[in-house]
Amino acid sequence: MRSLEVLKLFKSLHRTSRQVFKNDSKALEAARLKINEEFKNNKDEASSERIAELIKLGSDVEVILRTSVLQGVHTDANKLLLIPRKELMLDNVPFCDIPTQKS
Template identity: 60%
Template structure:
């Protein structure tokens, strides 16, 4: 796949992930969109293939962090927060056990 297509794929994926992660938060959506566009525009004329590959990798890593580690939290009172986790972040709750399970 060509470098240009890889860059466009990362660009689109970052925007899609940003829309999902910051859903219903116009301020965060706008900030994410502007930052993504700014970074891609800033490096638009990069001549080095090696640097482009590094930036593609960084963009993919950022997308992964956004998708896996960022939670939406909303202030609902002076000392209260409302956590709005995405369905993809919810995991099965497994109780902690000090002793390892015995293999059968």
């Protein structure tokens, strides 16, 4: 059963990295190599607890990639153009300096 979880995580990480690093061949290749390397390094792991830890770590990495990574393109020596994905765009909530009174 663990092998299905591992395979699902492997595919999910690759899918997410393709979305996050779209149009950036260097980042895509680096992500692909890193994902493959980490899975290859741990392919002979037999400890159920260690496998669970690795699956949790991989899942956390996938969430961080999907929710926190922005692409940036250098447009000038001191300028960077950020390219947010649609799923990263959140509604802007105005900041309020005055705390609300509790009744």
